Amino acid sequence: xxxxxxxxxxxxxxxxxxxxxxxxxxxxxxxxxxxxxxxxxxxxxxxxxxxxxxxxxxxxxxxxxxxxxxxxxxxxxxxxxxxxxxxxxxxxxxxxxxxxx
Amino acid sequence: xxxxxxxxxxxxxxxxxxxxxxxxxxxxxxxxxxxxxxxxxxxxxxxxxxxxxxxxxxxxxxxxxxxxxxxxxxxxxxxxxxxxxxxxxxxxxxxxxxxxxxxxxxxxxxxxxxxxxxxxxxxxxxxxxxxxxxxxxxxxxxxxxxxxxxxxxxxxxxxxxxxxxxxxxxxxxxxxxxxxxxxxxxxxxxx
Numbered sequence: 001x002x003x004x005x006x007x008x009x010x011x012x013x014x015x016x017x018x019x020x021x022x023x024x025x026x027x028x029x030x031x032x033x034x035x036x037x038x039x040x041x042x043x044x045x046x047x048x049x050x051x052x053x054x055x056x057x058x059x060x061x062x063x064x065x066x067x068x069x070x071x072x073x074x075x076x077x078x079x080x081x082x083x084x085x086x087x088x089x090x091x092x093x094x095x096x097x098x099x100x101x
Numbered sequence: 102x103x104x105x106x107x108x109x110x111x112x113x114x115x116x117x118x119x120x121x122x123x124x125x126x127x128x129x130x131x132x133x134x135x136x137x138x139x140x141x142x143x144x145x146x147x148x149x150x151x152x153x154x155x156x157x158x159x160x161x162x163x164x165x166x167x168x169x170x171x172x173x174x175x176x177x178x179x180x181x182x183x184x185x186x187x188x189x190x191x192x193x194x195x196x197x198x199x200x201x202x203x204x205x206x207x208x209x210x211x212x213x214x215x216x217x218x219x220x221x222x223x224x225x226x227x228x229x230x231x232x233x234x235x236x237x238x239x240x241x242x243x244x245x246x247x248x249x250x251x252x253x254x255x256x257x258x259x260x261x262x263x264x265x266x267x268x269x270x271x272x273x274x275x276x277x278x279x280x281x282x283x284x285x286x287x288x289x290x291x292x
Contacts, residue, residue, distance in 0.1 A: 006213075008146060009208075018120040018121055020204050030178070034171060048155060053216070055225070063155055072256035075259075076260055
């Protein structure tokens with residue numbers, strides 16, 4: 001008897017929620033970005049679990065593409081954080097408020 | 102208890118605990134290390150779900166490349182900086198926690214309503230080896246696969262453009278003046 005697929009989906013949901021909490025609660029832009037990565041990983045886990053459930057490889061292909069896009073996103077996102085840091089010497093998201101009315 | 106269940110029940114709590122650890126670590130480096138543990142646990146889940154190729158990719162790309170990049174940037178920006186945890190928006194912390202808990206509850210209910218927690222698992226007709234995954238990648242999904250290579254090149258160039266320090270433009274007159282100054286210094290030195 002194998003582990004029920006629903007367990008993997010629940011694990012993915014918990015990880016996604018923890019990532020959501022990280023995005024909403026933390027102030028360090030780098031930690032917020034790491035939480036977004038955790039959310040992406042949770043979504044990938046759900047995709048792979050559904051691929052296993054339906055016996056269809058396309059879910060794994062989609063998870064693979066999402067990993068590639070996440071890698072590209074990390075590269076650009078970290079470059080943006082570095083350039084913001086150069087301008088105001090802070091990675092705290094509360095400090096970037098020039099658009100405040 | 103089959104080995105499958107044992108592996109799941111060992112690594113799933115570690116995954117959740119390390120995610121929560123990442124959430125509460127003050128130091129960004131510690132948070133990154135917890136995240137690496139989390140990615141490792143997720144890669145084990147891929148192994149359980151018959152996806153050995155994604156297991157390898159997860160460790161190489163996420164736990165390897167992406168987290169090294171994160172640690173590199175954390176070191177570059179200074180690690181001893183303390184996070185200012187004062188609330189700028191009143192009630193933000195409570196609202197954020199409530200929203201995250203709500204999301205978890207909603208996903209749990211959706212799973213229960215959708216596929217249920219039945220013990221019945223269909224026998225695996227799946228092999229997620231590199232060979233099996235290469236077939237759809239190079240036939241059905243060939244065009245998207247090539248587009249991702251363009252995407253990666255664009256991302257690399259974008260990172261270089263965004264992160265480079267702007268060099269000050271030098272006019273010809275300034276360059277000549279600087280050269281003349283250097284020549285004069287050399288002449289003085291040889292005298």
